[in-house]
Amino acid sequence: MLRADLMVVGLASVLLAVAQPPARLGAPAPDWTVETAGGERIKLSHRLRERKRDAVVLAPREGELPPRAALEESAGRLGERDADLLVLPPGEAAEGVDRPAVLLVDAGAVLRRIENGRLPAGKDLGEFIDEWRLGRDVFLTACARCHGDDGSLQICGDVKPLTGIGNRLTAAQVYERLRPGVLGENDVLIRGRFHKRKEVEAVVVFVRGL
Numbered sequence: 001m002l003r004a005d006l007m008v009v010g011l012a013s014v015l016l017a018v019a020q021p022p023a024r025l026g027a028p029a030p031d032w033t034v035e036t037a038g039g040e041r042i043k044l045s046h047r048l049r050e051r052k053r054d055a056v057v058l059a060p061r062e063g064e065l066p067p068r069a070a071l072e073e074s075a076g077r078l079g080e081r082d083a084d085l086l087v088l089p090p091g092e093a094a095e096g097v098d099r100p101a102v103l104l105v106d107a108g109a110v111l112r113r114i115e116n117g118r119l120p121a122g123k124d125l126g127e128f129i130d131e132w133r134l135g136r137d138v139f140l141t142a143c144a145r146c147h148g149d150d151g152s153l154q155i156c157g158d159v160k161p162l163t164g165i166g167n168r169l170t171a172a173q174v175y176e177r178l179r180p181g182v183l184g185e186n187d188v189l190i191r192g193r194f195h196k197r198k199e200v201e202a203v204v205v206f207v208r209g210l
């Protein structure tokens with residue numbers, strides 16, 4: 001009897017140690033075991049604490065892991081941007097991640113971007129992080145005065161906090177809620193301010209990770 005109880009307690013603690021919460025935008029990234037481009041296995045939280053910089057995480061399916069040389073090349077490209085490349089190995093359970101996928105976890109360990117269906121390399125991989133960072137610049141310049149730097153402000157009754165918005169709205173829905181006045185091929189008017197289309201796409205990406 002006592003033995004059985006102990007076994008249940010033991011089993012529960014093993015499960016607690018392994019099970020990670022589902023991946024959610026704007027929330028702390030689950031502490032998965034990841035691999036560096038060089039193949040070293042490490043806890044995500046540990047790596048982020050050590051490096052103190054944003055990380056792009058590739059989540060391939062079984063058999064899709066890019067060759068080591070390609071990973072090293074990608075890691076170099078991200079290194080130029082002061083960011084890390086990590087791989088979520090196919091065997092690592094990750095609820096909320098629909099492989100193949102690419103994720104962005106910021107230096108503060110918050111999950112900021114998830115894109116399913118692709119494993120970018122080369123220029124696309126650089127773009128993946130550049131776009132989010134451009135969105136952050138646009139947000140701080142054009143949006144933060146009403147929404148707060150982290151999007152959590154509720155300055156008046158009708159300004160909803162943007163925190164976690166990416167889990168309930170798609171990119172197209174967020175774009176609509178900006179109530180954009182389209183002016184031409186390249187310019188979009190949002191709340192009295194002109195933006196390049198590229199900046200608007202970037203700010204939508206950023207807002208979904210708040």
Ligand code: HEC
Binds near residue numbers: 139159162178190207
């Ligand atoms: C002058 C203040 C102001 C500025 C600047 C502003 N917003 Fe807003 N935003 C609001 C208000 C008020 C609402 C809620 C009511 C509405 O839609 O007008 C809102 C709503 C939103 C929503 C919809 C939220 C939801 O849950 O439906 C999004 C997304 C959003 N803003 C993003 C942005 C982005 C991105 C920028 C910068 C490009 C921006 N806002 C600039 C005041 C502002």
